[in-house]
Amino acid sequence: xxxxxxxxxxxxxxxxxxxxxxxxxxxxxxxxxxxxxxxxxxxxxxxxxxxxxxxxxxxxxxxxxxxxxxxxxxxxxxxxxxxxxxxxxxxxxxxxxxxxxxxxxxxxxxxxxxxxxxxxxxxxxxxxxxxxxxxxxxxxxxxxxxxxxxxxxxxxxxxxxxxxxxxxxxxxxxxxxxxxxxxxxxxxxxxxxxxxxxxxxxxxxxxxxxxxxxxxxxxxxxxxxxxxxxxxxxxxxxxxxxxxxxxxxxxxxxxxxxxxxxxxxxxxxxxxxxxxxxxxxxxxxxxxxx
Numbered sequence: 001x002x003x004x005x006x007x008x009x010x011x012x013x014x015x016x017x018x019x020x021x022x023x024x025x026x027x028x029x030x031x032x033x034x035x036x037x038x039x040x041x042x043x044x045x046x047x048x049x050x051x052x053x054x055x056x057x058x059x060x061x062x063x064x065x066x067x068x069x070x071x072x073x074x075x076x077x078x079x080x081x082x083x084x085x086x087x088x089x090x091x092x093x094x095x096x097x098x099x100x101x102x103x104x105x106x107x108x109x110x111x112x113x114x115x116x117x118x119x120x121x122x123x124x125x126x127x128x129x130x131x132x133x134x135x136x137x138x139x140x141x142x143x144x145x146x147x148x149x150x151x152x153x154x155x156x157x158x159x160x161x162x163x164x165x166x167x168x169x170x171x172x173x174x175x176x177x178x179x180x181x182x183x184x185x186x187x188x189x190x191x192x193x194x195x196x197x198x199x200x201x202x203x204x205x206x207x208x209x210x211x212x213x214x215x216x217x218x219x220x221x222x223x224x225x226x227x228x229x230x231x232x233x234x235x236x237x238x239x240x241x242x243x244x245x246x247x248x249x250x251x252x253x254x255x256x257x258x259x260x261x262x263x264x265x266x267x268x269x270x271x272x273x274x275x276x277x278x279x280x281x282x283x284x285x286x287x288x289x290x
């Protein structure tokens with residue numbers, strides 16, 4: 001699937017672009033929360049097992065995680081603090097648009113996340129070209145760093161490349177389809193040889209992970225898919241969006257019956273790692289851990 005194919009596929013999705021890069025997350029949660037957007041929460045148990053496996057394999061703790069398409073730091077809120085998506089939506093919708101400024105919301109988050117104990121010791125770096133959103137996540141205390149370089153179009157700055165080189169894992173929950181193999185190639189080019197990060201990706205079924213998988217193979221990676229597991233991203237906004245997704249799936253030779261036909265975008269999980277790591281701890285073994 002070429003970048004142009006991703007663009008064509010996205011053309012049939014509801015356009016929520018205006019919520020992605022604002023001064024605070026209220027509009028984001030108002031719009032996407034109404035559609036039961038919850039992939040960060042549904043992905044968290046899988047990420048936790050992958051984090052445990054990486055820590056055991058590399059004898060590393062705490063972990064530094066790069067979140068591609070980090071937005072306002074939502075994955076960080078879920079993974080570091082155990083926040084529920086319903087709680088976050090209720091939290092942000094409690095701030096009146098007219099009575100509270102974005103600065104007031106930011107201060108409330110700073111107080112909240114400073115006071116809360118982290119459920120897991122993670123150092124999360126956000127990567128998102130939506131600079132206002134990722135900056136919010138950083139200043140709110142959710143993200144430990146924020147990179148706004150557009151790796152689809154150019155190489156990272158020297159400072160960004162230095163930060164990318166320190167990541168133990170690269171995660172995403174729906175970014176693929178908006179970013180392509182180009183971003184992953186540029187991230188991998190920053191890494192030190194012999195110390196490559198694991199790449200844990202939740203990908204909507206309507207998008208082909210193949211181009212990213214093949215790009216990672218050039219860096220010595222192998223990819224495993226979590227077989228038979230599907231993760232709800234959000235509800236379709238309307239029948240037009242649903243029909244578009246089903247059409248794309250059929251064009252890829254996939255059957256939406258009993259899956260997307262029930263009304264939700266569904267994602268699958270892929271774990272890409274250096275071959276020696278995958279041989280030592282297969283994905284099925286990782287997921288079988290209690």
